[in-house]
Amino acid sequence: MDQYNVYDVAEKIFAAIQKEREGMTHMNVMVMGKTGSGKSTLINNMFNEKLADTGIGKPVTQAIRQYSKEGFPLTIYDTPGLELGGDNAISELLKDATDCIKKGVKSGKMDDAIHCILYCVNAGTHRFEDAEKEFIAQFLSENKAFNIPVIVVITQAVNKKDAAELKRIIEAENMDIIQVVPVLCQAVEITDEISIPAYGLDTLAEIIYRVIPEALQKTFVAVQKADIKLKTSKAQAIVVANAAAAAGVGAVPIPFADSFVLVPQQIGMLGSITAAYGLALDKTTIVSVVSGVLGIVGTTIVGKTAVSGILKLIPGAGSVAGGVVSGGVAAALTAALGEAYIGVMTKIAKGELKVDELGTAKGQEWIKDLFRERLKLKRNDKGVLLDKKDELVVDDDLPVAEEIKND
Numbered sequence: 001m002d003q004y005n006v007y008d009v010a011e012k013i014f015a016a017i018q019k020e021r022e023g024m025t026h027m028n029v030m031v032m033g034k035t036g037s038g039k040s041t042l043i044n045n046m047f048n049e050k051l052a053d054t055g056i057g058k059p060v061t062q063a064i065r066q067y068s069k070e071g072f073p074l075t076i077y078d079t080p081g082l083e084l085g086g087d088n089a090i091s092e093l094l095k096d097a098t099d100c101i102k103k104g105v106k107s108g109k110m111d112d113a114i115h116c117i118l119y120c121v122n123a124g125t126h127r128f129e130d131a132e133k134e135f136i137a138q139f140l141s142e143n144k145a146f147n148i149p150v151i152v153v154i155t156q157a158v159n160k161k162d163a164a165e166l167k168r169i170i171e172a173e174n175m176d177i178i179q180v181v182p183v184l185c186q187a188v189e190i191t192d193e194i195s196i197p198a199y200g201l202d203t204l205a206e207i208i209y210r211v212i213p214e215a216l217q218k219t220f221v222a223v224q225k226a227d228i229k230l231k232t233s234k235a236q237a238i239v240v241a242n243a244a245a246a247a248g249v250g251a252v253p254i255p256f257a258d259s260f261v262l263v264p265q266q267i268g269m270l271g272s273i274t275a276a277y278g279l280a281l282d283k284t285t286i287v288s289v290v291s292g293v294l295g296i297v298g299t300t301i302v303g304k305t306a307v308s309g310i311l312k313l314i315p316g317a318g319s320v321a322g323g324v325v326s327g328g329v330a331a332a333l334t335a336a337l338g339e340a341y342i343g344v345m346t347k348i349a350k351g352e353l354k355v356d357e358l359g360t361a362k363g364q365e366w367i368k369d370l371f372r373e374r375l376k377l378k379r380n381d382k383g384v385l386l387d388k389k390d391e392l393v394v395d396d397d398l399p400v401a402e403e404i405k406n407d
């Protein structure tokens with residue numbers, strides 16, 4: 001009987017994730033704004049890793065600090081504790097920020113340039129102060145030549161009406177900025193029962209995605225956590241491409257017809273999807289996910305019996321005579337595998353499923369069920385669903401962590 005070690009599979013997927021990560025262009029974001037405006041809160045709620053919490057950051061200049069994390073393709077340039085009081089502070093920061101931007105441009109390298117500037121204005125101030133207006137105007141004129149997109153973020157916008165008014169006032173200045181976006185990065189607790197929910201970060205994420213160079217979009221999708229939909233649609237595109245490719249090689253005997261060995265195509269797919277979600281999964285977790293999806297006994301994926309059980313679920317798959325599956329079956333398997341994996345990644349990204357829950361019997365049962373559900377759906381010979389209503393809607397299709405724990 002063919003047997004396959006799940007640790008080997010996890011190892012290969014892990015390598016595929018590393019390769020994807022290393023291939024990503026490094027993204028650099030500058031965050032500006034007065035002290036207390038909410039820059040650190042914005043950074044921590046926008047991105048996957050707690051960058052602004054990892055200490056006070058490396059000083060770049062008097063005014064600017066740099067935050068980054070080993071293995072994470074994002075650097076934040078922050079202006080912590082900025083007071084726009086006297087003229088001195090303004091001209092110094094202007095020079096520092098402009099120098100920092102120029103240095104990136106001069107390097108001529110995409111990985112070193114500043115790609116986007118987020119200027120935070122606290123909604124609580126209710127007005128666009130002269131010092132701030134002057135600062136932004138000067139900053140924009142000094143950096144016009146570099147063409148870096150500047151987005152003004154109205155932070156701590158608890159009162160949407162006030163924020164809309166401030167947005168109107170800022171827009172009336174007709175500055176050379178991309179957009180003015182009100183956000184509340186974290187819910188505001190009024191009492192134990194009443195809180196004002198966070199909003200706006202997903203909109204901000206979509207705007208950033210649109211204005212950055214195309215070469216950076218992949219990185220941004222991975223490092224941000226404000227708009228999970230960006231990740232899901234990227235991941236779905238990965239699945240479609242891989243299912244179609246699997247259909248193309250379907251005529252030759254595919255290993256998983258004989259035992260459920262993942263072909264490099266599928267391993268690459270799982271690696272790319274994980275990278276799109278930007279989750280730092282260790283090998284043990286990947287083992288749990290693979291185990292759940294493939295339905296293993298112990299640490300070994302059982303051969304023919306389990307596989308023919310899986311193939312039976314696919315509409316029109318027939319028998320696995322001679323260890324050859326058709327292109328359509330290969331595509332369906334690949335698509336179902338990818339979709340089940342997207343389901344898992346999305347729940348983790350939303351914080352609705354804990355990584356350690358994947359290792360429990362319940363968690364693995366849940367992953368396997370999802371995979372089986374996706375296998376049963378009717379698809380064309382490229383793995384594309386024939387019925388639109390079967391499209392993976394992660395919100396509706398999947399149980400939340402609570403359900404897994406309680407039932």
Ligand SMILES: Nc1nc2c(ncn2[C@@H]2O[C@H](COP(=O)(O)OP(=O)(O)OP(=O)(O)O)[C@@H](O)[C@H]2O)c(=O)[nH]1
Pocket residue numbers: 033034035036037038039040041042079080081082155156157183184185186187188189
């Ligand atoms: N509830 C809630 N509190 C916020 C939000 N944004 C900022 N705050 C609070 O406002 C205070 C200042 O926020 P920070 O993010 O530290 O501000 P900052 O711009 O980084 O300040 P400096 O580092 O001093 O320049 C903190 O107490 C935050 O918790 C938000 O969206 N929601």
Ligand SMILES: [Mg+2]
Pocket residue numbers: 039040041052080081
């Ligand atoms: Mg800060």
